[in-house]
Amino acid sequence: MVRLEDVSRIYQNGQSVVKALDRVSLSVSGGEFLSIAGPSGSGKTTMLNLIGCLDTFDEGELYINERPIGGMTNKERTAFRRRHLGFIFQSYNLIPVLTAYENVSFVLELLDMEEKRIKETTLHMLSEVGLAGLEGRRPAELSGGQQQRVAIARALVKEPSIVLADEPTANLDSKTGEEILTLMKTMNERRGTTFIFSTHDAMVMEYARRLVLLHDGRVVSDEQRGS
Amino acid sequence: MFLLRLAVKNLSRYTRRTIITAVAIAMGIAMYLAVDSMLLGAAEESERNLKWYETASLRVHTTAWWEDRLFLPLDEAIEEPQPILETIHALGYGAVSRTRFSAELILGWEEFGEDGYLPVEITAIGEDDGTVYRYGATLAEGRFFNAGEMDGIVLGSWLAEDIGATVGSSLIVSTRGKGGFFEAFDAQVVGLVNCPNPNVNRTLVMMDIQAADQYLGMKGAVTNIDILVPDREEVQSVQRTLSQALSSLDSSVIVLTWKDLAQDYLAIVSSKQGGSSLILFLIFIIAAVGISNTMLMAMYERGGEIAMMRAMGMEERRLWVSFLLEAALIGLLGSAIGMVLGALATLYMVEVGIDLSFMLRDLDMGFRIPSVMRGAWSLSSFIVAAVGGTVLSGMAAVIPVRRALKSPITTALVRL
Numbered sequence: 001m002v003r004l005e006d007v008s009r010i011y012q013n014g015q016s017v018v019k020a021l022d023r024v025s026l027s028v029s030g031g032e033f034l035s036i037a038g039p040s041g042s043g044k045t046t047m048l049n050l051i052g053c054l055d056t057f058d059e060g061e062l063y064i065n066e067r068p069i070g071g072m073t074n075k076e077r078t079a080f081r082r083r084h085l086g087f088i089f090q091s092y093n094l095i096p097v098l099t100a101y102e103n104v105s106f107v108l109e110l111l112d113m114e115e116k117r118i119k120e121t122t123l124h125m126l127s128e129v130g131l132a133g134l135e136g137r138r139p140a141e142l143s144g145g146q147q148q149r150v151a152i153a154r155a156l157v158k159e160p161s162i163v164l165a166d167e168p169t170a171n172l173d174s175k176t177g178e179e180i181l182t183l184m185k186t187m188n189e190r191r192g193t194t195f196i197f198s199t200h201d202a203m204v205m206e207y208a209r210r211l212v213l214l215h216d217g218r219v220v221s222d223e224q225r226g227s
Numbered sequence: 228m229f230l231l232r233l234a235v236k237n238l239s240r241y242t243r244r245t246i247i248t249a250v251a252i253a254m255g256i257a258m259y260l261a262v263d264s265m266l267l268g269a270a271e272e273s274e275r276n277l278k279w280y281e282t283a284s285l286r287v288h289t290t291a292w293w294e295d296r297l298f299l300p301l302d303e304a305i306e307e308p309q310p311i312l313e314t315i316h317a318l319g320y321g322a323v324s325r326t327r328f329s330a331e332l333i334l335g336w337e338e339f340g341e342d343g344y345l346p347v348e349i350t351a352i353g354e355d356d357g358t359v360y361r362y363g364a365t366l367a368e369g370r371f372f373n374a375g376e377m378d379g380i381v382l383g384s385w386l387a388e389d390i391g392a393t394v395g396s397s398l399i400v401s402t403r404g405k406g407g408f409f410e411a412f413d414a415q416v417v418g419l420v421n422c423p424n425p426n427v428n429r430t431l432v433m434m435d436i437q438a439a440d441q442y443l444g445m446k447g448a449v450t451n452i453d454i455l456v457p458d459r460e461e462v463q464s465v466q467r468t469l470s471q472a473l474s475s476l477d478s479s480v481i482v483l484t485w486k487d488l489a490q491d492y493l494a495i496v497s498s499k500q501g502g503s504s505l506i507l508f509l510i511f512i513i514a515a516v517g518i519s520n521t522m523l524m525a526m527y528e529r530g531g532e533i534a535m536m537r538a539m540g541m542e543e544r545r546l547w548v549s550f551l552l553e554a555a556l557i558g559l560l561g562s563a564i565g566m567v568l569g570a571l572a573t574l575y576m577v578e579v580g581i582d583l584s585f586m587l588r589d590l591d592m593g594f595r596i597p598s599v600m601r602g603a604w605s606l607s608s609f610i611v612a613a614v615g616g617t618v619l620s621g622m623a624a625v626i627p628v629r630r631a632l633k634s635p636i637t638t639a640l641v642r643l
Contacts, residue, residue: 054538054636075542082540089640093535097236109229110541154539 001194002028002051002162007060009046009217020046022217023060028196030161033188035208036198042214044198045166051196052085052164053077065161082110086155088165088184088197092147094139094154100126100146101135104153111158125157126150129183145176149183156187165197169204181207230545234552238560241525248517249561252620255510256565256612261572263503264602268576269594270496271603274485276424276595277492279361282485284456285466287311289479292450299329299348301405304448305480311452314472320456320465321358324449326351326439330402332390332432333411338398339391349380349400349432351439359455362420362433369394369418377438379417383431385588387419394419400434404443412442423597425587454482462486495593507611511619514561518554518623525553526631533631534639543632550628551621558620562613569612576602 009021021043028034036044049055050062053069062069065084072080094103105122113121126135129149139147148168155163168184169177185207188195197204205211213221238245278284288296292303305311308324315322332345354374357363362371372379380400382392392398394416401411420431440447456465462484470482486493526533536546584598594600631639 049637052538054640078537078540078542080540081538082542085540087535087538089535091531093531095233095532097240098233102232106229106233107539110539110545 001030001032001065002026002196003063004047004050005061005063007050007057007062009043009050009055010058019217021050021057024214024217024219025060026212026219026222028194030194031188031192032210033185033195033208034197034210034212035205036196036212036214037200037205037208038214038220039200041216043217044200044214046217047214048164048166048196048198051162052087053081083158084161086158086160086163086193088148088151088155088163088168090167090170092139092144092151092171094147094150096139099136099138100131100142100150100153103139103150104157107154107158121157122153125153128187129153129156143176144172145179148172148176148180152180152183152187156191156193159191160193162194162196165195167199167201168197169199169201174203177201177204230549231552233549234556237525237553238556241521244521244524245557245560248521248557249564251517252510252514252558252561252616253564253568255513256562256616257568257572259503259506259510259612260566260569260608261576261602262506263605263608264569264573264576265581265600266496266499266503267605267608268580268601268603269596272423272597272601273492273496273595276422276597277489278455278485280365280422280424280427281595282488283359283453284462284485285454285469286483286485286488287315287452287454287469287473287480288450288483290481291479293481293483299327299450301326301328301403301443301445301448301450302407304405304445304450305452305477306448307477308447308449308452310476311473311480314476315452315454315469318468318472320454320469322452322454323353323356323359324436324452325353325356326436326443326445326448326450328402328439328443328450330400330432333399333401334390335398338396344401345390347386347432348430349402349434349439351434351436353436359453362422365420365422367419367421369416372417372433372435372438374435375437376417376435377441378412378414379435379438380414381418381420381431381433382416383428384419384421385425385428386430386432387416392416402443405445405448408444410442424595425597426591426595429591492593492595499593507615511615514558514616514619515623518557518620519627521557522550522554522624522627523630526550526627530631530634530639534634534636537632537636538640546632547628550631551624554624555617555621558617559613561620562616565616566609566613569609573602573604576600577604 004024004026006023006025007021008023011018011020036047038044050057101122104125105118108118129152131149169180184195208225210224212219289303289305292300295303312322327348327350330347330349332347334343336342367384371381396416398414399411400414404410421428456462466482466484473480580599580601582598583600587598
């Protein structure tokens, strides 16, 4: 599903050169629930950005669904993200003037889906993440946990093959964070969607079935877990 | 549809900022419409008053007279006006002959309190002058001279006021007749004219054409034949018809339109229209700066959101449409308010107008309008203002949007 082959990402800031990812190789199968962990600056976000086709790499190759990403144009990467990838952000990043329903349905609007199907799919998705009855509320009228549920619904509604989440519980208290992780895991099991999320929180790592540890841009550990 | 909905909802996000920007655009548009209405009204009324009191619609001169027109040369007059008049009448147009000549009004101490003289241009008219001009209802005091009355003259009311003349005042007219001989004759002011054309009130001296013919030795010649063209007919087209008809009759004459005769006025109108365009340009600058600033702030504040939408796979094309729509909607809102305010201002200008009597009496603005300056409705100006305000507002968002879309998604996401 996702395969990184000797991928490097180098940032240059004036004279200083930082190798955010250094010849990383990793293979992720469909349906995995994988956490990328490591201290700040270890390259977690860079790796998620590369897998999310939001950034380009300098060396190696990245394959998603057997498609090489390196040679894609900006436009192709945008189209690829639209169709195959879902994102969950640390601070939810919902559009404040839209309701929960509209925040989720706009992803389907981008796919030019017909109105009736958009409605059915969105309402079903919101119900699945436990937000039935709250469709008409705007983000400001929802709690942090509820907002992140909207973000999860938004990521999953188009049935992407991969959902990428950058520190999805960092802005939540531990109880709500656990609820969100449980929900993500449920969705992973129910829908078979691959989840790749970054964290430096030990509690979050506990939820992962596979834990990849990064340090200074290199994979230092890759372990399968039982939970 | 979603993009339009999003644009409308985003407008409500910064209500105060949206309203301030829209009001700035509205004020500019209202100002443009008011000024445009005023200028248009003045231009329409000036054109009418020029034709009714100064130039008529068309005028026939000899080519030689037209070339030396600054000297009002009597030697270059139309020697045989009658066949020309008959031809014009036969084509169905009103026409009258007139003679214009330069003279001096010599003012005596007994009558005016001091000795002096005033260079003037005298227009000699016949009793049929009313078939082309509209002086009939403009008499403020006294009467018009009778046909053949040798010493009766009519003055513009402001001219009379300036020299201290009243009905019954006597003065001497000194001039040179056809061939260059000197002539002087006694004249008495028999009437004062006050018409809606300030230029006429300021300069008019009229006398009978038969009397002028005798004093100037014209022997039936006249300097010009003035023609009335009904409003429904196009002046240029009639000019062509008459030129053709008259060329076989007298090859020395030319037919001129009121525009040829009032080039000073047209130059003023043109420069004032330039002023109106400048206002429009300034309004567009205000709109562009306001919208650009509003959109720049919006882009900065919503950088994370934009990055999120791009991450979700929203094409740049849709983002462009979304933000340009948002900016255009601010412009549309401003234009709508501006048009309401502009319509109210125009209504006031049309119905009431602005009283400029305090300045028109002593200041020649070029417009041939009476003391109250009235506006006129112009649908095209409203359309230009609305479309211009909206489209330009949309265009003003181009730079902020381009800037936002140039920013890498990953950088913008960091700002979340």
